[in-house]
Amino acid sequence: QVQLQQSGPGLVKPSGTLSVTCTVSGGSISNYFWSWIRQPPGKGLEWIGYVYHSGRTSYSPSLKSRVTMSIETSRLQFSLKLTSVTAADTAVYYCARERDLNYMNGAFEIWGRGTMVTVSS
Amino acid sequence: QSVLTQPPSASGSPGQRVTISCSGSSSNIGRNTVNWYQHLPGTAPKLLIYDNDQRPSGVPDRFSGSKSGTSASLAISGLQSEDEAEYYCAAWEDSLNGHVLFGGGTKLTVL
Numbered sequence: 001q002v003q004l005q006q007s008g009p010g011l012v013k014p015s016g017t018l019s020v021t022c023t024v025s026g027g028s029i030s031n032y033f034w035s036w037i038r039q040p041p042g043k044g045l046e047w048i049g050y051v052y053h054s055g056r057t058s059y060s061p062s063l064k065s066r067v068t069m070s071i072e073t074s075r076l077q078f079s080l081k082l083t084s085v086t087a088a089d090t091a092v093y094y095c096a097r098e099r100d101l102n103y104m105n106g107a108f109e110i111w112g113r114g115t116m117v118t119v120s121s
Numbered sequence: 122q123s124v125l126t127q128p129p130s131a132s133g134s135p136g137q138r139v140t141i142s143c144s145g146s147s148s149n150i151g152r153n154t155v156n157w158y159q160h161l162p163g164t165a166p167k168l169l170i171y172d173n174d175q176r177p178s179g180v181p182d183r184f185s186g187s188k189s190g191t192s193a194s195l196a197i198s199g200l201q202s203e204d205e206a207e208y209y210c211a212a213w214e215d216s217l218n219g220h221v222l223f224g225g226g227t228k229l230t231v232l
Contacts, residue, residue: 035221037166045158045166045209047221061217099171106211106221107156109177111165 002027004095004112012089012119018082020115022095029053029076033098035108036069036080038091046091050104051078058104085119092116124149125210125224132230138198141227143210145191149222153213155193157186160207160226169208170195197229205231 008020022034036048049059051069059067063082071078082089093115096108126144133139143155157170168177170186173193185196193212197204210224 037223044207044226045160045211045223047211047223049220058219060220094165096165099168099177104221105154105156105172105213107154107168107171108158108166108211109168109171111167114165 002097002110004097004110006093006095006112006115008093008115008117010116010118012085012117013121014086014119016085016119018085018089018093018117018119019079020093020095020117021077021079022112024076024078024097029071029073029078031101033104034071034078035096035098037094037096037108039094039114040088040091043091047106048080048082048093050098052104087119090117090119124214125212125222127208127210127224127227129225130228130230132232133197133200134232135200135202137200138196139200139229140197141195141208141210141229143193143195143224145193145212145222147191148216149191149212149214150188150193151191152215155186155188156211157184157193157195158209158211159204160209166209200231202231205229 005023030053035050068081095112097110099107099109154172158166160166173188174186
């Protein structure tokens with residue numbers, strides 16, 4: 001079955017750039033919407049944005065000025081970059097796949113295990 | 122602050138039925154389908170209900186979802202201790218070029 005493997009540093013300095021990558025195994029990266037979602041400690045889930053296999057992206061209005069998502073279909077990978085980070089960006093970051101082909105409505109059926117990223121000097 | 126409003130907590134005894142509400146607006150729940158997640162500490166969230174009332178394969182039929190107007194509900198019948206978790210609703214929001222909204226989450230305690 002499809003699995004998502006996340007990788008990236010667990011510690012980022014304030015004002016730096018957070019980068020996390022998700023590798024898809026056991027299935028295709030094409031024709032799906034791939035999202036990033038985060039959960040700060042003690043808080044709820046927050047959708048960051050998606051990248052489609054074509055490279056099309058959409059970001060949360062509250063984060064769009066600092067977010068870039070990209071996809072490398074040949075490597076079965078997609079990535080998140082978040083710039084100018086502060087302590088408020090400390091969170092568990094998840095990658096996730098939408099349930100249906102070519103359809104985006106927030107039904108995330110497959111998730112990575114999560115990457116805890118701490119913003120601290 | 123989430124635009125999808127959930128009660129912060131809910132509780133029930135084993136075997137009971139509990140419901141968790143999710144209130145939105147015409148630009149999200151009113152026009153789009155609702156999804157529900159179960160989140161246990163230290164694990165990834167699990168899709169419990171999609172498209173308002175559909176269960177993914179493997180989700181027990183004790184879990185059911187419904188939607189009416191700009192609100193949705195998750196019902197859990199035959200409550201079990203392992204159902205103690207955080208539950209989130211989610212829906213597509215049509216404003217601002219579109220994005221996904223999560224509710225604030227409801228902590229379910231099995232007494």
